[in-house]
Amino acid sequence: MFFGYDDRPMHRLRLTFAFFVHVLRDILGTALLRWRTGYRRVVHGESIATVGVDVFPFFEKMTGVGWYEWNLLAALDQRDDGLRYNLYAHTFLAPDEPAPVAMPGRRRMRLRVHQMPEGFLLPIRPTLIFLRWVVEPVLRFLDGNHVFFAPNFFVPRRQLPFAPRVVATVHDLAFKAMPETVAEETRAELEKNLLKTLVRCKKLIAVSEATAGDIVEYLGVERLNIRVIHEGLDPDFGEGAVGECSLRLPERYLLFLSTLEPRKNVVNVIRAFNLAAEWGYIGDLVLAGRWGWNTSEIRAALEGSPFKDRILHLDYVERRDLAGLYRRADAFLFPSWLEGFGLPILEAMACGTPVVTSGCSAMPEVAGPGAVYVEPDSAHSIATAILALVNNPDHRRRLSEAGRKRAQRFSWDEAAAATAQVLRGAAGLKITAPDEYRV
Numbered sequence: 001m002f003f004g005y006d007d008r009p010m011h012r013l014r015l016t017f018a019f020f021v022h023v024l025r026d027i028l029g030t031a032l033l034r035w036r037t038g039y040r041r042v043v044h045g046e047s048i049a050t051v052g053v054d055v056f057p058f059f060e061k062m063t064g065v066g067w068y069e070w071n072l073l074a075a076l077d078q079r080d081d082g083l084r085y086n087l088y089a090h091t092f093l094a095p096d097e098p099a100p101v102a103m104p105g106r107r108r109m110r111l112r113v114h115q116m117p118e119g120f121l122l123p124i125r126p127t128l129i130f131l132r133w134v135v136e137p138v139l140r141f142l143d144g145n146h147v148f149f150a151p152n153f154f155v156p157r158r159q160l161p162f163a164p165r166v167v168a169t170v171h172d173l174a175f176k177a178m179p180e181t182v183a184e185e186t187r188a189e190l191e192k193n194l195l196k197t198l199v200r201c202k203k204l205i206a207v208s209e210a211t212a213g214d215i216v217e218y219l220g221v222e223r224l225n226i227r228v229i230h231e232g233l234d235p236d237f238g239e240g241a242v243g244e245c246s247l248r249l250p251e252r253y254l255l256f257l258s259t260l261e262p263r264k265n266v267v268n269v270i271r272a273f274n275l276a277a278e279w280g281y282i283g284d285l286v287l288a289g290r291w292g293w294n295t296s297e298i299r300a301a302l303e304g305s306p307f308k309d310r311i312l313h314l315d316y317v318e319r320r321d322l323a324g325l326y327r328r329a330d331a332f333l334f335p336s337w338l339e340g341f342g343l344p345i346l347e348a349m350a351c352g353t354p355v356v357t358s359g360c361s362a363m364p365e366v367a368g369p370g371a372v373y374v375e376p377d378s379a380h381s382i383a384t385a386i387l388a389l390v391n392n393p394d395h396r397r398r399l400s401e402a403g404r405k406r407a408q409r410f411s412w413d414e415a416a417a418a419t420a421q422v423l424r425g426a427a428g429l430k431i432t433a434p435d436e437y438r439v
Contacts, residue, residue, distance in 0.1 A: 009121075011119065012119045012120070012121045013121055015117045015119050015120065015121070016117075016120055016121040016122060018117075019114065019116060019117060019120065022114060023114055023131075023135065026112065026114070026139065027135075027138065027139060027142065030139055030142040030143060031142050034142055034143065034144040037050060037084075037144070038144070046082070047082045047424075047429050047430060048082040048083070048084070048429075049082065049083055049084075049146040049147065049423070049424065049427035049428070049429055050083070050084050050085070050086060050143065050144065050145045050146055051083050051084070051085050051086070051145060051146070051147050051148070051149050051423055051427070052085075052086050052088055052140075052143065052145035052147075052148040052149065052159065052162065052163065053073065053085050053086065053087050053088065053109075053148075053149045053151065054088055054089075054148075054149070054150055054151065054152060054155065054156055054159060055069065055073075055087045055088060055089050055103070055111065056088075056089050056152070056156065057069055057151070057152055058070065058089070058101055058103070059089055059100070059101065061290070061316050062319075063259065064171070064341075064343050064344075065151070065152050065171060067234065067343065068151065068169070068171070068207070068231055068343070069151040069152065070104050071104070071231075071232060071234055071412045072151065072231075072232075072412060072415060072416055072419060073085070073087075073103075073104045073105055073109065074104035074105055074412070075232070075412040075413050075415065075416030076105070076108070076416045076419065076420060077104065077105025077106070077107050077108050077109050078105070078107070078413075078416075079108075079416055079417065079420055081417075081420040081421075081423075081424060082424065082429065083108065083420060083423060083424065083427075084108050084109075084110075085105075085108055085109040085110070085149075086109075086110055086112070086143050086145060087103060087109055087110065087111040088111075088112075088140075088156075088159060089111070090113075090132070091112050091113065091114060091131075091132070091135075091136045091139060092113075092114050092115075092116070092128060092131040092132055092135070092136060093113060093114070093115040093116065094115075094116055094124050094125075094128055095115065095116045095117060095118045095119075095120060095124070097115070099113075099115065100113050112139065114131075116128070137161070137162070140159070140161075140162040141162060143162070145162065145163070146165065146426075146427035146428065147165045147166070147167060147202070147423055147426040147427040148162070148163035148165065148166050148167075149166075149167050149168075149423060150163075150166060150167070150168040150169065150197060151168075151169045152169070152171075153168060153169070153170060153171065153190060153193070153194055153197070154168060154190070154193040154194045154196070154197040155168070155193075155196070155197050155200070157193065160196060160200075163200060164200060165200065165202050165426050165427070166197055166200040166201045166202065166426075167201065167202060167203050167204075167205060167422055167423055167426045168194075168197050168198075168201055168204055168205070169204075169205040169206075169207065170194075170204055170205070170206055170207075170211060170215055170340070171207055171211065171340040171341065172211055172214070172338060172339060172340030172341075172362075173211065173214035173215060173217075173218050173219070173340075174263055174338050174340075175187045175190045175191070176214070176218035176219070177214055177218060177338060178263060178337060178338055180262070181261070181262040181263035181294075181337065181338075182263070182293075183293040183294070186293075194219075198219065198221070201225070202225075202425070202426035203225055203226070203227055203422050203425065203426055204221060204225060204226045204227070205226075205227050205228075205229050205419065205422060206226050206227070206228050206229075206340075207228075207229065207230065207231055207340050207341040207362075208228065208230065208340060208341050208362035208365050208366070209228050209362075209365055209438070210339075210340070210361050210362035210365055211228075211340045211341070211362060212226045212228050227418070227422050227435050227436050228436050228437075228438055229415050229418045229419055229422075229436060229437045230341070230366075230410060230415060230437055230438055230439050231341050231343060231346070231410065231412075231415060232410050232411045232412030232413070232414065232415045233346055233347075233350055233407055233408065233410045233411065233412070234347065234412075236319065236322070236323055237322070237323050237326070237346075237347045237350040237351055237407075244320075244321075244323075244324050245321045245323075245324025245325050245327075245328065246320075246321055247314065247317070247321050247324075247325060249286065249312075249325070249328060250283065250284040250286070250310075250312065251283075252282065252283030252284065252330055253283045253284040253285060253286045253312070253328070253329055253330065254273060254276070254281075254283060254284070254285050254286070254329060254330055254331050254332075254333055254386060255286050255288065255325065255326065255329035255331070255332050255333065255348075255353070256269050256285070256286070256287050256288065256289075256332075256333045256334070257288040257289055257317070257322075257325070257326075257332070257334075257344050257348075258289050258334070258336070258344060259289050259290055259291075259292040260287065260289050260290065260291050260292050260295055260298055260313075261292030261293050261294065261295065261298075262293075262294055262297070262298075262337075263336060263337050263338060264292075264336050264337075265335050265336055265337050265358075265376050266287065266298045266301075267297055267298055267301045268335060268376065268377070268378075268379045268382060269285070269287075269333050269335065269382070270285070270298075270301045270302060270305055270311070271301065271379035271382075271383075272333070272335075272379040272380075272382035272383040272386060273285040273305075273307065273311070273383075273386075274305055274306060274307055274379075275379060275380060275383035276383045276386045276387055276390075277306075277307045277310065279383065279387055280387075281386065281387065281390060283310075283330055283390075284310040284311065284312060285307075285310065285311045285312070286311075286312045286313075286314060286325075286329070287302075287311065287312070287313045287314070288313075288314040288317050288325060289314075289315075289316070289317075290315055290316050322347065323347075323351055326347060326348050326351035326353045327351045327352060327353060329348075329353050330354075330389070330390050331353065331354045331355070331356055331386055331389050331390065331396075332344070332345075332348035332353045332354065332355045332356065333356050333357075333382065333386070334348075334355065334356070334357040334358075334363070335356065335357060335358045335374055335376040335382055336357070336358055336361070336363070336376065337358070337360075337361070337376055338360075338361045339361050339362045339363055339366075340362060341362050341366060342357070342361075342362055342363050342366045342367075345357055345363065345366050345367050345371065346366060346407050346410055347407075348403070349367065349370045349371070349403030349404060349406055349407040350403075350404065350407035350408070352400045352401075352403065352404055353400070353403070354371075354372070354389050354396050354399040354400055354403065355367055355370065355371035355372070355399075355403060356371065356372045356374060356382060356385045356386060356389070357371050357372075357373060357374070358373065358374060358375075358376040359373035359374065359375070360376065367403075367406065368406045368439075369402050369406065370399065370402045370403035370404075370405070370406035370407065371399070371403065372385045372388070372389065372399065409439045410439050414437045415437050417433060417434075417437070418433075418434060418435050418436055418437035421433050421434065421435035422435045
């Protein structure tokens with residue numbers, strides 16, 4: 001026996017036995033909770049329901065969809081809408097797998113996790129397979145969710161048998177509207193899984209009116225079955241946020257922030273910066289985001305820029321650094337070809353950073369009067385907008401103020417209130433408030 005670990009057989013047997021006791025208690029407790037919930041609904045007529053939620057986006061480096069779900073669930077957890085939430089990722093973990101991250105709420109939410117202890121007596125892999133493919137479905141069945149919420153387009157395959165009623169959020173239809181900008185494997189996954197989800201959907205949530213229109217056009221869903229619910233403003237970017245940044249940044253710079261991929265129009269961002277630099281802009285360009293799919297043209301534009309020594313690429317930026325990154329920028333460039341919502345626009349506006357974005361898709365819907373609109377296919381148009389901002393302090397200040405005012409109108413509390421009503425309706429409960437939210 002060494003310090004910190006006891007490998008005696010009896011000790012390992014006790015650990016293993018205790019693990020299975022906890023699992024058995026979970027099974028029995030879940031069965032009892034399901035009976036009580038059903039009794040309260042049927043006998044007492046209480047307006048309550050349980051909602052299953054896919055939270056796999058929390059277990060990777062979070063980008064737009066992950067933060068959408070995180071902020072929405074955090075707001076839902078604070079509400080008393082008669083809903084209780086079961087959060088689903090992997091229920092059973094091996095001893096060497098990382099422990100689950102903290103969830104956005106605990107008042108009305110539960111993430112069930114059973115991690116095998118170090119020193120588990122039985123063979124790990126066969127036991128894990130048994131637990132995930134036999135015991136986990138039993139627990140899902142006993143949960144008896146009245147509706148399943150899929151915040152990331154579709155219900156994961158292993159959850160489908162336990163999701164007879166579904167509410168799904170569709171963030172954009174780029175894989176249909178601009179298939180050449182989406183990786184083939186991503187297109188195939190969405191084509192396959194979204195169709196299965198649509199068959200079970202009671203309602204679809206679209207994060208913008210632009211996305212709702214695309215759903216009607218490309219998926220053939222009736223507009224009556226779609227609810228538009230705008231996203232909200234993360235408090236990390238609101239009034240009073242600290243906005244510190246630990247990154248080493250140029251003294252002056254233009255900022256682009258998103259995954260570097262064709263749909264984000266990064267090539268024209270680089271070309272516009274080249275023109276702006278030729279016309280006298282003395283700052284740098286910061287490209288913040290991970291490399292995505294099909295980046296050869298972006299890399300060529302970056303390497304071929306006559307000002308490449310003034311272009312800084314940052315990889316994934318941690319959340320704590322984002323507000324400071326936005327606030328120090330002369331302007332935020334986001335001339336994307338297509339966006340379902342465009343959360344970085346909202347974040348930049350909230351930080352008082354002037355926004356240059358496309359006048360198409362969902363961008364005007366989000367930015368309103370708080371941005372300068374350009375033609376995304378024209379580097380000249382983008383560069384002209386940049387120079388008009390950096391060379392005119394009054395114009396920059398007016399746009400900054402307009403952006404702040406616009407951003408403050410977006411509320412996760414309002415988004416959660418509408419989402420809860422959609423979930424209530426799908427669960428067979430009475431809808432007691434508006435089930436849409438538009439700014």
